[in-house]
Amino acid sequence: MKPATYDVVVIGAGPAGLAAAAVAGETLGPGRVALLDDNSAPGGQIWRRGLGAPPRAARLAEERVHKAGVVIESGVSVVDARRRPNGELVLLGEKAGAAYACVAGRLVLATGATELFLPFPGWTLPGVFGAGALQALYKGGFEVAGKRILIAGSGPLLMAVAQSFRRAGAQVVAVAEQAPRAAVMRFAAQLPLHPRKLWQAMGLFLSLLPVRQLYSAWPLRAEGDGRLERVVLRTKEGKRMIGCDYLACGFGLLPALPLARLLGCAVHESRVVAGELLQTSQPGIFAAGESLGIGGVLRAELDGRIAGLTAAGREAEARALLPARRREQRFAERLAATYSLREELRELVDDKTLVCRCEDVPWGEIRCYPAARDAKLKTRAGMGPCQGRVCGGALEFLAGYSPDAVRPPLFPVSAAVLAELAGLAAELVAPTEEPPQKNYEG
Amino acid sequence: MPTKSGQLVRLEIDGREVEAVAGTTVAAALQEQGLLAWRRSPQGELRGAFCGMGICFECRLEIDGIAGVRSCLTPVASGMKVRSTPGASPGDLP
Numbered sequence: 388m389k390p391a392t393y394d395v396v397v398i399g400a401g402p403a404g405l406a407a408a409a410v411a412g413e414t415l416g417p418g419r420v421a422l423l424d425d426n427s428a429p430g431g432q433i434w435r436r437g438l439g440a441p442p443r444a445a446r447l448a449e450e451r452v453h454k455a456g457v458v459i460e461s462g463v464s465v466v467d468a469r470r471r472p473n474g475e476l477v478l479l480g481e482k483a484g485a486a487y488a489c490v491a492g493r494l495v496l497a498t499g500a501t502e503l504f505l506p507f508p509g510w511t512l513p514g515v516f517g518a519g520a521l522q523a524l525y526k527g528g529f530e531v532a533g534k535r536i537l538i539a540g541s542g543p544l545l546m547a548v549a550q551s552f553r554r555a556g557a558q559v560v561a562v563a564e565q566a567p568r569a570a571v572m573r574f575a576a577q578l579p580l581h582p583r584k585l586w587q588a589m590g591l592f593l594s595l596l597p598v599r600q601l602y603s604a605w606p607l608r609a610e611g612d613g614r615l616e617r618v619v620l621r622t623k624e625g626k627r628m629i630g631c632d633y634l635a636c637g638f639g640l641l642p643a644l645p646l647a648r649l650l651g652c653a654v655h656e657s658r659v660v661a662g663e664l665l666q667t668s669q670p671g672i673f674a675a676g677e678s679l680g681i682g683g684v685l686r687a688e689l690d691g692r693i694a695g696l697t698a699a700g701r702e703a704e705a706r707a708l709l710p711a712r713r714r715e716q717r718f719a720e721r722l723a724a725t726y727s728l729r730e731e732l733r734e735l736v737d738d739k740t741l742v743c744r745c746e747d748v749p750w751g752e753i754r755c756y757p758a759a760r761d762a763k764l765k766t767r768a769g770m771g772p773c774q775g776r777v778c779g780g781a782l783e784f785l786a787g788y789s790p791d792a793v794r795p796p797l798f799p800v801s802a803a804v805l806a807e808l809a810g811l812a813a814e815l816v817a818p819t820e821e822p823p824q825k826n827y828e829g
Numbered sequence: 830m831p832t833k834s835g836q837l838v839r840l841e842i843d844g845r846e847v848e849a850v851a852g853t854t855v856a857a858a859l860q861e862q863g864l865l866a867w868r869r870s871p872q873g874e875l876r877g878a879f880c881g882m883g884i885c886f887e888c889r890l891e892i893d894g895i896a897g898v899r900s901c902l903t904p905v906a907s908g909m910k911v912r913s914t915p916g917a918s919p920g921d922l923p
Contacts, residue, residue, distance in 0.1 A: 513866035520881030528853025747872040772886035
């Protein structure tokens, strides 16, 4: 296999990645830009296609990418990345059980976000899901019609999830938001400043009128025999037990950073550090969308255009988008403040609660270690197949751990694929022609 | 949004032939068979799909001879052979 070489490779085909690939492709021409994504189709999480028709914005974004002649590589999980001596980047991954590699002149990281899962007793029972998780599963054909679903956690995603489940014929038994009602109302009061978002919010509000909405409420434990049967909620009026088939529970979104960190991009406060035109600390590598901090779909699209234009050499046009980006960023910051997590959520775990689901490590074994690295070496927490993608965010919140160093492979792959990737890396990265530069390790 | 009107494909789950709507994920096909969990954790807990987006690996199983495939990311295909983790045969689960 001879790996393809592209001028620009975009990783992640959500709103940011699609926008970046489109503008870069339109500038550089057909076949010069590639878009890599681990899903079976473009769209990312928010525009996940599933069985139905994709939303209009998603369709337009995808059409534009196709028209620009961007090479779309769906189903690719990037597990490793290396810098060549000439500065190019080699991306190593897996596609349908086989090794995948390509070479990029410049890179746009649009790796999106994952949900923040906070452990509580019973959260590993079958029937307990993340909030965006159950929505993603539903889009993939998972049946929710006729099911009793409790939605809990924090953030505007909960409302969107509730709306889509109701439309699908589910019985949404309640939405439990940990933030206080007053904070959410204060936020809602200034929505008229953002007309597009006001309409969206009004639609949500009206369609959720019949749903029981609880504020300052969160799950204390999930119970059931072999599968979820009921959830005990903490509410302002005290404990309340709610029977349900599914619990969809997520406490907000976290930037997905493993690839950025593997590439040596500077990260501060759980987001990629970027310059005005979204350049990371690594030459030739840009970031766009939620990896820069949770900003929503509109900021993600702007980010994608800014990073894509800059990567393709159209800096002046990228710069023209900065005022719009600043507006979206201010909105995102108010949103984050509204849904900030309360201290009490740190008390949800007890010593027996499994925090690392991969290795079944309970909180009682983890909490005595001062850092993620110690806990990992002594208890195996964070060492399983998810590589800390599930427990890492929780441990940052619960124990104040900063994430441990990232090592390839970023996802588990078979020994055969790993061996083939090692061969490809040796072939592509070996300094045969030019002496190595110090820009990667330093 | 998902409908049930799509074309049906036939696949095999632990030796049983089942039908699923084309375009659905293997995780959804398993749920259609009444299964919420098809793996055992290291301590023996039953586990199934959790994150829905391919990061937690809780829903992994063997598909067409390849172990550890994430069922939430994998669309069903005609003739596909799905095998749950030994010890957590879907037939035995709630």
